[in-house]
Amino acid sequence: MxxxxxxxxxxxxxxxxxxxxxxxxxxxxxxxxxxxxxxxxPGRVLPRPMSVCSATHAELAFLxxxxxxxxxxxxxxxxxxxxxxxxxxxxxxxxxxxRPLLVGGGIGVAPLPFLSAALDGPPAILGFRxxxxxxxxxxxxxxxxxxxxxxxxxxxxxxxxxxxxxxxEPMLAALRARVPGAQLxxxxxxxxxxxxxxxxxxxxxxxxxxxxxxxxxxxxx
Amino acid sequence: MLLNASGCLDALTAxxxxxxxxxxxxxxxxxxxxxxxxxxxxxxxxxxxxxxxxLANPGRERFLAEVMPELCQLGVPLWVSVGGFxxxxxxxxxxxxxxxxxxELYAIELNLSCxxxxxxxxxxxxxxxxxxxxxxxxxxAKLSPAAWDIAEAARAxxxxxxxxxxxxxxxxxLALDERTLQPKLARGTGGYSGPALKPVALAAVYACSAAVAxxxxxxxxxxxxxxxxxxxxxxxxxxxxGTILFSDPGAPERIRSELAAEAxxxxxxxxxxxxGAAHAFPANSVSRSDNELVKVPGNGQKLTA
Numbered sequence: 164m165x166x167x168x169x170x171x172x173x174x175x176x177x178x179x180x181x182x183x184x185x186x187x188x189x190x191x192x193x194x195x196x197x198x199x200x201x202x203x204x205p206g207r208v209l210p211r212p213m214s215v216c217s218a219t220h221a222e223l224a225f226l227x228x229x230x231x232x233x234x235x236x237x238x239x240x241x242x243x244x245x246x247x248x249x250x251x252x253x254x255x256x257x258x259x260x261x262r263p264l265l266v267g268g269g270i271g272v273a274p275l276p277f278l279s280a281a282l283d284g285p286p287a288i289l290g291f292r293x294x295x296x297x298x299x300x301x302x303x304x305x306x307x308x309x310x311x312x313x314x315x316x317x318x319x320x321x322x323x324x325x326x327x328x329x330x331x332e333p334m335l336a337a338l339r340a341r342v343p344g345a346q347l348x349x350x351x352x353x354x355x356x357x358x359x360x361x362x363x364x365x366x367x368x369x370x371x372x373x374x375x376x377x378x379x380x381x382x383x384x
Numbered sequence: 385m386l387l388n389a390s391g392c393l394d395a396l397t398a399x400x401x402x403x404x405x406x407x408x409x410x411x412x413x414x415x416x417x418x419x420x421x422x423x424x425x426x427x428x429x430x431x432x433x434x435x436x437x438x439l440a441n442p443g444r445e446r447f448l449a450e451v452m453p454e455l456c457q458l459g460v461p462l463w464v465s466v467g468g469f470x471x472x473x474x475x476x477x478x479x480x481x482x483x484x485x486x487x488e489l490y491a492i493e494l495n496l497s498c499x500x501x502x503x504x505x506x507x508x509x510x511x512x513x514x515x516x517x518x519x520x521x522x523x524x525a526k527l528s529p530a531a532w533d534i535a536e537a538a539r540a541x542x543x544x545x546x547x548x549x550x551x552x553x554x555x556x557x558l559a560l561d562e563r564t565l566q567p568k569l570a571r572g573t574g575g576y577s578g579p580a581l582k583p584v585a586l587a588a589v590y591a592c593s594a595a596v597a598x599x600x601x602x603x604x605x606x607x608x609x610x611x612x613x614x615x616x617x618x619x620x621x622x623x624x625x626g627t628i629l630f631s632d633p634g635a636p637e638r639i640r641s642e643l644a645a646e647a648x649x650x651x652x653x654x655x656x657x658x659x660g661a662a663h664a665f666p667a668n669s670v671s672r673s674d675n676e677l678v679k680v681p682g683n684g685q686k687l688t689a
Binding site: 164165167201203207208209210232233247249351352353354355357358359360361362363364365370371376 | 391392393394397398400401411419420423424425426427428429431432433435437440578579627629630631632633634
């Protein structure tokens with residue numbers, strides 16, 4: 164059942180180049196880590212998909228990278244503003260894992276604090292473009308951090324882990340090649356988030372499928 | 385009467401949204417399965433959005449065998465959007481739908497105007513005529529607003545046997561990435577929809593409803609009850625929602641109640657009592673003193689001597 168509510172902004176804090184937008188939770192289910200919400204972007208035609216960064220009984224928080232007009236408008240929201248939110252949507256991470264290892268790259272750290280809390284703070288390895296971007300690592304407990312030119316794949320431990328990852332496509336592709344069974348949260352431009360627009364098509368098992376319906380978390384073959 | 389615009393809703397992934405409509409219109413079905421265009425497929429612009437999905441669909445056989453039976457379980461009247469690359473292809477799908485004899489199937493919408501695939505070589509009227517011979521189901525012709533004289537196209541498809549018009553499809557548009565100055569969409573151009581399309585839709589509905597006697601489903605940039613009422617005033621008998629469904633899956637319910645309120649505020653017993661109201665006012669008939677133009681609804685603009 165699709166739920167849409169107007170939520171009040173509780174706060175917006177700067178985390179390196181990103182903004183942690185906190186809203187009231189209203190009557191919405193926070194969903195499972197890796198699921199996402201469509202956030203109304205003030206003044207824009209389409210909402211923007213954002214995974215839940217953290218959730219309490221009263222609040223939802225979203226980590227947003229101001230890379231375009233919609234995300235910039237979201238980052239400019241202030242306490243007391245209201246925005247329409249639809250969700251939770253998509254398929255999140257499977258939390259039935261024995262030796263979880265969280266892997267994040269850049270703004271891909273967004274769902275990891277919520278995921279970390281659900282898994283009792285497993286080890287995490289995070290990669291960022293700069294020390295400024297790496298300030299977001301403070302949101303994820305138990306994290307080892309590298310900054311370019313280093314890559315997270317160089318921090319992967321020898322022993323096998325259940326990898327749960329979110330980050331840029333090259334990072335996910337590298338993990339897919341090295342860690343069979345890894346749970347990878349992908350990203351695609353999306354107009355609706357609930358299977359209506361067919362905009363977020365990605366190739367899965369040789370077929371084009373909608374990432375919002377089949378993902379965004381997919382298992383590496 | 386509220387519908388969705390074809391390709392703007394999947395009733396199987398969002399059945400509650402489909403049930404909040406008076407009829408569900410499917411994504412366009414072509415004879416063969418189509419994967420659609422490669423990503424990137426959508427791009428937002430200042431006043432709308434572009435899409436180049438490319439008629440992704442499971443193809444006629446799988447649609448009839450697997451999808452339609454599920455759609456028929458929803459309890460929502462069904463319109464099937466039909467596409468093709470020749471009049472014969474359109475007609476074959478119409479015949480197959482006719483043969484299915486499904487009581488849930490109310491109408492066929494002929495997608496004569498997808499901006500994201502190469503057009504069928506035949507004219508819209510030739511396709512409608514071929515389909516008319518293939519089915520007894522009501523046929524709605526979905527026309528492109530890019531035609532120079534859409535009323536002429538409307539008259540042609542009416543004469544060919546269309547039972548109604550769906551106005552309008554998207555307009556072809558282009559968006560460039562501000563950094564690379566390359567097209568944002570993988571296919572280059574896409575179909576432009578959203579708020580910017582509303583005046584285009586109003587003009588098309590206004591012109592066509594004056595030119596033909598068959599009913600018109602108005603669509604293009606509808607986001608509020610007032611938008612819907614305006615399309616009705618321009619001549620529409622029903623209104624379809626497109627881009628607004630992407631941001632607000634609750635739009636059908638909201639727009640329905642807004643539309644009722646807008647009608648009530650104008651002392652109308654029913655929103656459809658406003659139908660054609662835009663044509664009644666004489667300001668649009670003769671205004672020789674203003675500008676040497678005589679505007680005749682349905683016949684475009686004619687210069688006076």
